Amino acid sequence: MEWLSTLLNGPGIAHDLILVSLVIAIGIQLGKIKIFGVSLGVTMVLFFGIFLSHFGYIMDPKILHFLKEFGLILFVYSVGLQVGPGFFSSFKKGGLTLNGIAVGIVCLGVLLTIGFKFLTGLNMSTMVGILSGAVTNTPGLGAAGQAFEDMHGTGDPTISLGYAVAYPLGVIGIILTMILLRVVFRINFKKEQERLDADAQNDSREVSAASFKITNPALFEKTVAEMHGLIEDCKFVISRYMDVAADKISTVHGDTTLHEGDRLFVIADPEALDVVRNFVGEEVKMDRKQWIPTESQLVSKFITVTNGKVNGKRIGALQLRQVYGVNVTRVSRNGVDMVAEPSLPILVGDRLLVVGSEAALPKVEEMIGNSEKELHAPNLMGIFLGIAIGVLFGSIPMMIPGIPQPVKLGLAGGPLVIAILLSRFGYRYKLVTYTTHSANLMLREIGISIFLACVGLGAGEGFVETIIGGGWRWIGYGFVITVVPLIIMGIIALKLLKVNYFTLMGLLAGSMTDPPALAFANTVAPNDAPAVGYATVYPLTMFMRVLTAQVLVLFFC
Template identity: 60%
Template sequence: MEWINDLIFGSGVAHAIFVLALVISSGILLGKIKVFGVSLGITWILFVGIFLGHLGLGIDEHILHFIKEFGLILFIYSIGMQVGPSFFSSFKQGGITLNLLASSVVLLGVITTYVIHVVTGLPISTMVGILSGAVTNTPGLGAAQQTYYEVTGSQDPSIPMGYAVAYPLGVVGIILSLILFRTIFRINFAKENEAISNRDASKMTEAQMFSLQVLNPAIFGKTIHEIKNLTDKEFVISRLLQHDSGTLTVPLPDTLLNENDKILVVSNLQNIELIEALIGQKIDMDREAWNKLDSLLVSRRINVTKSGINGKSVGQLRLRNLFGVNITRVNRAGVDLVADPRLQLQLGDRVTVVGSEASIANVEKFLGNSLKRLREPNLISIFIGIALGVLVGSIPFMFPGIPQPVKLGLAGGPLIVAILVSKFGPKYGLVTYTTMSANLMLREVGIALFLACVGLGAGEGFVETVVNGGYRWIAYGAVITVVPLLIVGIVGRKVYKLNFFTLMGLIAGSMTDPPALSYANGIAGNDFPAVSYATVYPLTMFLRVISAQLMILLFL
């Protein structure tokens, strides 16, 4: 039975894989346990690793370091790919206010952490670990550890210890803050729902279908191309019912509109009144009524799966001229967008095409429409991005007042490159599409490996550290969690008059905390917390990673 002893307590590769698999699987099982509807989720992997590390179960130091860093890169890069497409658009419209408030939460957390560091004399590295746990941000923990190692050439076990001690109350503290705000502001959910029903910005920008009768004499006899040049509003005329002949057609840019013609228009809700004023009167005629007029015309959603289409605009494809069909909408990540000629298509988009059966069959071949193609992972873009991320993260930057050169590291570099690649890659023909399940798998594997390694590395002295004063870290973490949320929450509600549902999503997003979002969605009964969470999440995640690194570099 010596082989069992070698497998469990040895030092080889098989031993390392066995221990990691044991830690991860046990942590995931424990993560399914909920107390008062709240679970620590995948963070249980960290606690299991600490427990087994305390019992003396460890793996080779070099193997541990490599797997931890590689897991961190996979996790960070996957997050960047997920948030990249919405990173820059999150600053538009009301997103600027939400992102400023979320950034304030990050900044106040950093200031509170530094004040506690000055008052208590705790090392800044320990305080950064407590900060990462208090705000439930694992990438910040990874960035701090990696930066500390680059600066000193050694590991500081107090960083993951501080994270582990502060994390549980961090999760609970965020949810308690939401409950406290509900009491302080005397929230009435019925009034909150009524207040947002008339200003749902996400609905206003989604593609909608409506019918018009051509009644404006100024456009009689003009082509669709000429009419669209009269306004800067985006709209697509999907079908045309000619008044004189009763013929139903898919209009082309040079198709003429005449008096009393009826058209089916696709545009944003916010544009309807202006388009109605330009063309004519809105009529009660839905899509089903149009479908009954002519069975030869069909509407179908087609998946863009050919890499040659990636990054090309709707206008560049010239589908109307080539196939006599009309693209009316583009569904991307569950949201319908108006098929404006300037809109660039990406692999994985689903376009709604109107035309004859034969024409649509040709368009399917042109665009690909192969689900099998979408399921194939684009590994080349992933590993090119990781290589560029490591390269960028290794570039040293010198700043006045900082003795050590500043590097983005294995956390910051891949994060920035992933955001840029996922946003701008399609424009230059780089296929960056991965299915949501593939991205989630890569992300979860990365974070699981990282947390397991962090726990095993910190387990040896964890109990001793907590007993010898580490229990105070729990209180420090609670202060770091609650103080920024109270300040920004009150400002957001009283000064910026944020809806409570939006405020809940803002708070959860500023802490990058899924359990808090789950709680907010549950009591709200709508998707407004999720919308504001998604709005602030990209920038917040970026700031959490960078601020953790800067605190180590500036104050170590």
């Protein structure tokens, strides 16, 4: 059995692979254990790695360094792909207010970190580790470590130690803040739900449908193309047309002629529907089934875009109306419905609602794809090309006034920025960046697990000594950094900005990029508002956490 002892305790690639695999497997299993309803999840991989390395189980430093950085890149890049499509749209309308609150939480945490650095005399690298743990943000930890290593040529183990010490109370502090705000402000769940329902009815971002009778003489004997020209600033789609005299329903073409008293079935957002109503004539009450007559072969069907050749093409450029006689009335992307205006580009993974004859729809499917098998195939070229560009971009030195040496986004910031940009604009360069949710989640979890395992295995030596030697105070610093910004901005959100409490819970969890806190909010709320709030602020918060961690290290180290 000497070979087994050598394999488990000696040097070598096999030893390192077994060690990191066991840390991940056992750590993930330990992370499922709940204490008072709260579990640490994948973060237990870090603590189990610290535990094993404390007792002398270590990896080859070069292999550990490579795996740690590669795991971090996989994680942040997959996060960027996930949040990229909604990153820019999250600044619109109500999302601007929610993101403003989240930015306030981030900035207050940074200010407290700087304050503790001067009050306690701790190195900023240590304080950034405490900050990353307090706000439960692992990419920030990786970004800080990378920035420090780029500057000094060697790492600082106190960054990882600070993170590990502050993380547990970081998770608990977020949940305690949610409970505290609910008690102090005497939140009534029934009233909050009523407010949420009222807001949902007035939400102008949803796509709606309505039927109209043509009574405006300006439209009599005009074509549909001419109608669009008369109200060109209004985004709407005419799904179907009813010729009252002939008692016939058909799809609409640009040369379809409009007559007095005929009916139009229009798809648009509520604001655009008001414009159409004022221009076309009176709205009539017609059930949607009335727009599908029994003698007609007109049907509607969702078709998923899976053909990479049409990725990024505008709906008008596909000429579906002219070639197949069908209409695309709406596009569903990442759970959001959009009006299918001709200038809207479609992306792989979009779901198009197509209206036309039964004979035409199979031909449209052949053109668009609609192949689940093809959609689920991994798009590795796009992923690794994006990673390569991200690493290159993160390595570009940039001069910032006040910093003596060039600043780099590093192996964390570069891939994150490029993933966000490619997932949003990659179609313009014929690049397919779509990955299924399960594939993205797998990539993300593998990356973060490898990263945390390596961080733990590299930080275990001296962990206990650090806590005994005064590191226990770091727990208090981290707890203050966690709860104070949340309480201050939570009060502002509830009292001044009148943010719904259910949405606020998701916002607080998203501002800390903390899934366990979101899981708690979801169990408390009788709706999906926490998840919506979390998703709204998560992209910008993740970007700011990574960026501020690096900036603090570069300015103060």
